Amino acid sequence: MKTKRMAVSRSLAALAGCTALVVAVTGTTSASASGGGGARDVLPPRDGWASLDGGTTGGAGADAAHTYTVTTWEELRAALADDGGAPRIIKVKGTLNATAAGCAAFEAEGYDFDQYLADYDPAVWGLDTPVSGAQEDLRAASAKRQAAAIKAYVPADTTIVGVGKDAGIVGGSLQIQGVDNVVVRNLTLESPLDCFPQWDPTDGATGAWNSEYDGMVVYGSTHVWVDHNTFTDGEHPDSSLPSYYGEIYQQHDGELDVVRGADLVTASWNVFADHDKTLMIGNSDSAGATDRGKLRVTLHHNVFRDIVERAPRVRFGQVDAYNNHYVVPEGGYQYSFGIGLESQLVAQKNAFTLPAGVSAAKILKKWKEAPVTADANYVNGKRVDLIAVHNAEMPAETLQPDAGWTPVLRTRVDDPRKLPALLKHGAGAGKRR
Secondary structure: OOHHHHHHHHHHHHHOOOOOOOOOOOOOOOOOOOOOHHHHHHHHOOHHHHOOOOOOOOOOOOOOOEEEEEEHHHHHHHHOOOOOOOOOOEEEOEEEOOOOHHHHOOOHOOOOOOHHHHOOOOOHHHHOOOOHHHHHHHHHHHHHHHHHEEEEEEOOOOOEEOOOOOEEOOOOEEEEOOOOOEEEEEEEEEEOOOOOEEEEOOOOOOOOOOOOOOEEEOOOOOEEEEEEEEOOOOOOOHHHOEOOOOEEOOOOOEEEEEEEEOOOEEEEEEEEEEEOOOEEEEEOOOHHHHEEEEEEEEEOOHHHHHHHOOOOOOOOEEEEOOOEEEEOOOOOOOEEEOOHHHHHHEOOOOOOEEOOOOOHOEEEEEOOOOOOEOEEEEOOOEEOOOHHHHHOHHHOOOOOOOOOOOOOOOOOOOOOOHHHHHHHHHHHHHOOO
């Protein structure tokens, strides 16, 4: 795909001077997107890992026949599936709802949640054996129906961009899987709500509810630019979810996952908000065969607001996290940077706003032995050595310095003390840098 991306880049100047007809799935026309940028914008040179090896242009070379405006979830999925192989631009207008019909629309015949709760009550089933039987089979069948309805598979050489300041997706999961050269910009992505979480009695001491579906998954794909989006739980924060068997009925998974051999990803000027397990880079210690030498990701000028953990949690990858602002919640905070197996994380010139009673020692979390570079970071306006304060307060989890590499793919680096104001006005959907 490198040759195609270079050809697309060379043609952009000519395209910029033309007024292309925007052909919508609905047969209407639309102006180009505002907010985070235009529909034909490409990743600037040297802007993170996704700029390497030919860069990332998405569907910038799309012709009029492959430029769509969509106003419903069904139209988006149709545009993604139409005429495979051609570069495409898909403009999202308004909010697309992937679950407008409600959870009942996905229920397999015979599934009864009240019966599910009765059958697998720990007082009846116990905590030693995974659940099985008729209601679990029906739950799984219902979940399969939901998955088929809410997943949208993004092909290579595609740009998806929101039009204006109120474009977004509710309840859908963008699957960027096994492809190259994708751009997603200027969307508010409300996390999918899993209608059918599974009860696992063996998860922890008292069992747990486990859910599926991320807002966006980059799985085995390369050259992906995720820019000026807002990821949020929206109207269904964890605080609104009920509890059963004494455990929260968890209906959220991640906001963004980069996994299974994905590589060359830049996530810039996004907002990740109001979520628990937010951003995972590498999803298994046993995935070394696909992930080792891959998972190169740049995170810059993002806001992580009221995030409990995984911002990000890293396995294997060379991750450059700089110039991000972390606004830590008053309750429930676990950590920001998770240091996992063979990770090579560089965290530099970030800003952290911590409430009273939360120590900077919690910002780093050691999962496995791996060195980390963490310098020139600021906490509540003051420069703090995150490794030193972590090691002093958590000697049982001593971290080693120096990730062993120096990032060079950076287009701008701002003073961390300026980030709170800068990103408040510049990060997220509908904003300009």
